[in-house]
Structures are given as C-alpha cells and as structure tokens.
Amino acid sequence: MTDPRWLDATEMAAWRAFLSTSHLLERRIEEQLKAAAGLTHPQYEILVRLADAPERSMRMTELARGVVVSKSALTYQVGQLEKAGLVERTTCPSDDRGVLAVLTDEGVRCLRRVAPGHVQVVRSYLIDRLSREELHAMTTAMRKTEDALRSSV
Amino acid sequence: MTDPRWLDATEMAAWRAFLSTSHLLERRIEEQLKAAAGLTHPQYEILVRLADAPERSMRMTELARGVVVSKSALTYQVGQLEKAGLVERTTCPSDDRGVLAVLTDEGVRCLRRVAPGHVQVVRSYLIDRLSREELHAMTTAMRKTEDALRSSV
C-alpha cells in the first residue's frame, strides 16, 4: 500500500471517460424523463423491472437490488409511484414481513407511453454509436465489474 | 415515433450492464471515500481536478463541467471543502465575476493520503479486470457518447 500502482495514461483515460459519460448520460436521461412524464430515472426503472417480472410484481428488497438503490430510497419511490397510481403494494402471501410492489394497469399504460422516448435517448447517445464489437466489449467489461461488486458485498 | 426501435437482447444486455455497473461502482467508491477520508466522490473529484490544473486552481464553471455536477452543487461542495481547509476561493484577476477555486497545501496532502485507496478500488473492480483491448473498446465507446452529450447541450 506504500507504493500504489497508479493508473497509466490509457487506464486514466478509460476511467475518466467512463466516469464522465455515466454522469452525463444519467443527467440527460433524467432530464428527458422528467420532461416527458414527470418521472425520475429510478422511478422509471422500477416500472420497467415490474413490467418484466412475473405477475408484474416484485418484493421490495429484490427490486432495490435490481434498480441499485438503497432500501429506504425504494420505499420512498414506490410511495411516490403509489400516489401516482402506477404501482400498488400488497402484502406477500408467503411471507408476512414482505411487501409486493405490483404494477397497475395505469402503470403499464404509462410505461408504454414513456418507453419509446427513453429508449430513443439511450439509443441515440449510446447504443447506436457503438459497433457490434464495441457493444460486446462493453457488455463483457461491465459484467465483470458488476459480478465483482455484487459478490463482494 | 409510432414504431420505436426497441433494444434487442444484445443491446438490452449492454445497457443494463452499463447502468447497473455504473451505479454499483459509484456506491462502492462513495463508501470507500467516506470511510477513508470523510469525502464524497464529487469532493474527491474536485480535489483531483484542481491538483491537475495549472496553479492548482480552476474557475467554478469549468470545474463544474469537468466534474459533471450542476453549478449549485459545485458551489455547495466547494463550500464544504473550504470549511475543511482543503480549498480556497479567490476572485479571478481577469474577470471580476469569476471565482477561482484553489487547492491548498492541506488539500494536496489530503489527496496524497486518500488517492491510493481510491485508485485501488477503481483498479480492483474495473481496470484490472479488463484486457487491454477491452479497455480500449470501453474508452472509445465512452468517448463517443461523451462527445455526443457534451456537444448536444
């Protein structure tokens, strides 16, 4: 630890590019969603995950893990979505402690309405600018890091 | 817009991997910095940018652009760093509206102390897991998106 391995120019460039890009893209997505539907990005992600889930429902903790936010942040955001009528809460049948977040019909409609614009942003700034090889390389790279981070905690 | 181009399986995998990984890594970095030095990630980035800058100083707006936070967030964080004695504010000689954030000697020392641990996290979860080709591919990909985002606003 007394002689840390610094990042060389290539590594530094990679890290800075990743860092800036992820923040810039996040900002842009947030802006688009807010303007188009009054949704935050975490809120949108919650809707997407629920729509993909069986019964259009998920346990709170599982949902938090998927969206990558703290449990308390998820509690708050599901509350917001509930107020908006896009999500409902049910007590889990198999576990009385548990809560199931369920996507409502209105939630489905909202998602259908909003998704195209969102996908368009992701496409136009990221996906469509990358070759198939770059896309694969990025996925591989991201997965390695994701696995490391998920298993280390 | 009536027939949006959805993401196919490969594209979806790429996007989800990128999204989750960036959030997970951000969380891990935040945790490490807080534990090691009581710094937030934006605060650390401010110190790094200033250390790299001529005269160890930068204009507020330029700094905000570099770190990718809003101007108001930067005002707040520079205030925090000023309280901690790591940064000072100077009025810009060439422009009376402007403010220069300057890294203090203590700021330099703090950075020297904290940087190794931070780099270690970036290395062990991201950089060291990628081959040279993957590193290059990621950099290229990120740069394309970054350029697009920076020039579109």
Next chain:
DNA sequence: CGATTGTCGTTCGAATTTGAACGACAACTC
C-alpha cells in the same frame, strides 16, 4: 458611450438519497 444581451457564481426551495435504528416476522438451534 449607452443599451442590450450573455455569462458568472450564489441563493433558495423542493425533491431525493443514504445509513442507522426500529418493530415485525421468519428460520434455526437446542
């Protein structure tokens, strides 16, 4: 020069995030 237009950094209010603490229930162990 005087007026307009633009940029700079700050302030403000509202919204959001996080970790810690908590009560309720589940899963094991003996």
Next chain:
DNA sequence: GAGTTGTCGTTCAAATTCGAACGACAATCG
C-alpha cells in the same frame, strides 16, 4: 416450543442534488 439470530420494510435525520431566479459584471453592437 422457547430463544437466538437474521431478514424485511419503514421511519427518521442529515446531507446532497437540481433547476430557477437573482445580482453583478462582461461583451457586443448601435
């Protein structure tokens, strides 16, 4: 089955974020 340990989701306080509005100064153009 009682006791212990662990998990689930929520609540709370504190910190941080953002955009909009603002006053101060700069730059441009007549």
